[in-house]
Amino acid sequence: MKIIVHDLQQQEFAGWVDDPNAELTVLSDNDTIRQCMGCFGCWTKTPGVCVIKDGYQNIGELLSKCDELIIISKCMYGSYSPFILNVLNRSISYMLPYFVTKNGETHHRNRYDHQFALSVHFYGHDITEAEMGTARTLVAANSMNLYSIGNKVYFHNSLQNVKEAVL
Amino acid sequence: MKIAMINGSPKPVKSNSALMLKTLDPLISTGNELTYYNINKRPLTIEQYCELCRMDTLIIAFPLYVDGIPSHLFRMLVALEEFMRVEREQEIYVYTIINNGFFEGRQNHIALEIMRNWCTRCGLHFGQGLGQGAGEMMGFLEKVPLGQGPLKNLGKAMESLAHNIHSRSMDESMLFSPNFPRFAWRFSATHSFWNATAKKNGLKKKDMLKRL
Numbered sequence: 001m002k003i004i005v006h007d008l009q010q011q012e013f014a015g016w017v018d019d020p021n022a023e024l025t026v027l028s029d030n031d032t033i034r035q036c037m038g039c040f041g042c043w044t045k046t047p048g049v050c051v052i053k054d055g056y057q058n059i060g061e062l063l064s065k066c067d068e069l070i071i072i073s074k075c076m077y078g079s080y081s082p083f084i085l086n087v088l089n090r091s092i093s094y095m096l097p098y099f100v101t102k103n104g105e106t107h108h109r110n111r112y113d114h115q116f117a118l119s120v121h122f123y124g125h126d127i128t129e130a131e132m133g134t135a136r137t138l139v140a141a142n143s144m145n146l147y148s149i150g151n152k153v154y155f156h157n158s159l160q161n162v163k164e165a166v167l
Numbered sequence: 168m169k170i171a172m173i174n175g176s177p178k179p180v181k182s183n184s185a186l187m188l189k190t191l192d193p194l195i196s197t198g199n200e201l202t203y204y205n206i207n208k209r210p211l212t213i214e215q216y217c218e219l220c221r222m223d224t225l226i227i228a229f230p231l232y233v234d235g236i237p238s239h240l241f242r243m244l245v246a247l248e249e250f251m252r253v254e255r256e257q258e259i260y261v262y263t264i265i266n267n268g269f270f271e272g273r274q275n276h277i278a279l280e281i282m283r284n285w286c287t288r289c290g291l292h293f294g295q296g297l298g299q300g301a302g303e304m305m306g307f308l309e310k311v312p313l314g315q316g317p318l319k320n321l322g323k324a325m326e327s328l329a330h331n332i333h334s335r336s337m338d339e340s341m342l343f344s345p346n347f348p349r350f351a352w353r354f355s356a357t358h359s360f361w362n363a364t365a366k367k368n369g370l371k372k373k374d375m376l377k378r379l
Contacts, residue, residue, distance in 0.1 A: 035177050035237070035238055035239040036177060036232070036237070036238070037177045037178060037179060037207075038176065038177050038178040038182070038230065038237075039178075040364065043361065043365075043375065044361065044364040044365040044368055044370065044375070045365075045368045045370075047365075047370070047374055047375050047376070047377045048377050048378070048379045049379070058379075060379075061379040064378070064379065076241075076245065077244075077281050077282075077284035077285040077288060078280060078281050078284045079235050079236060079241065079281045080235070081245075082238050082241050082242040082245060083238075085232070085233070085235060085236065085237070085238035085241050086238035086239075088232075088233045088238075089232050089233055089237060089238050091233075092233070096375065096376065097361045097375070098357060098361065099269070099353050099356065099357070105269065105271050105273075105274065106269040106270045106271060106274075106349070106353070107269065111376070111377075111378060112378055128284070128287075130280075130283075130284055130287070131284050133280075134277065134280040134281055134284055137277050137280070138234055138235055138277050138281075141234040141274075141277055142233060142234055145233070145234065
């Protein structure tokens with residue numbers, strides 16, 4: 001399964017995906033997502049599932065069935081935009097709370113043996129060099145923590161360019 | 168000076184970010200007016216955003232989330248950028264205190280870069296950032312005097328931060344771990360925190376490992 005997580009408006013994304021039979025899940029902002037509250041319930045109360053039942057509680061499980069994760073985000077200060085961050089914050093049940101040491105640093109143990117490919121498409125018309133550098137470092141760190149099969153980072157100055165690159 | 172103490176933790180109660188601000192408070196309170204802001208339950212009001220634009224200094228404490236900034240705090244920063252563009256009239260210095268769940272405080276370096284980039288966009292001065300590893304330990308060390316035992320590094324960093332806040336200086340950021348062996352931290356986090364919390368919730372270790 002392929003997952004696209006994007007922060008575009010519904011009308012901006014309309015028509016991007018034509019094939020209803022494709023094995024594709026799209027996560028987008030419908031203004032109902034709630035913030036992670038740091039309760040660790042997805043690790044110690046209902047392992048694997050977030051305790052906030054707002055339709056975004058199963059992101060960890062979704063990732064376990066994903067072969068390719070594509071993130072489309074406005075680049076803001078070298079970070080993802082708020083909605084993409086919100087989805088990532090709510091996805092930590094994909095990992096276990098327990099720790100491993102990789103390259104001399106602590107990380108979470110993986111809950112699933114599964115791995116997915118990660119590509120991130122940042123867009124924005126005035127992204128600075130510093131912000132691009134930060135964004136590349138951020139995605140690489142996420143890739144390490146999510147056990148993804150590598151990571152690819154792209155920067156686009158228009159949504160049309162994103163669409164051409166993603167589809 | 169007017170100083171905003173912004174708690175960027177999403178936790179409803181007992182956040183490590185609040186502890187960090189509480190630790191810093193007595194080191195900078197003399198001669199300064201400190202105002203606290205919480206964004207864990209509801210967003211800031213327009214009046215509060217305007218107040219922040221009239222501060223001399225912003226101190227933003229938050230936990231590292233997925234190598235970056237928690238989404239609710241990020242939403243606030245995005246909104247504050249717009250207010251800063253319109254409302255700000257004086258020079259503002261920003262200092263950040265980040266705590267992360269992993270042992271190594273150096274893993275906070277990306278979030279610090281993001282904060283620095285945010286300051287550049289807003290036209291604010293990024294003064295200094297602290298990054299404390301093993302943040303979840305802080306709640307268990309409340310009775311340990313700052314600068315002693317496992318809080319030795321934090322004590323030095325807080326002194327440096329307080330000095331820079333007082334003098335409105337910019338300085339190298341400080342990323343550090345507690346003065347405590349990593350293996351002992353890991354053992355204690357695994358057994359006394361994760362497994363103990365799960366047990367209180369009626370779960371066994373095999374339940375924690377559940378795959379869906």
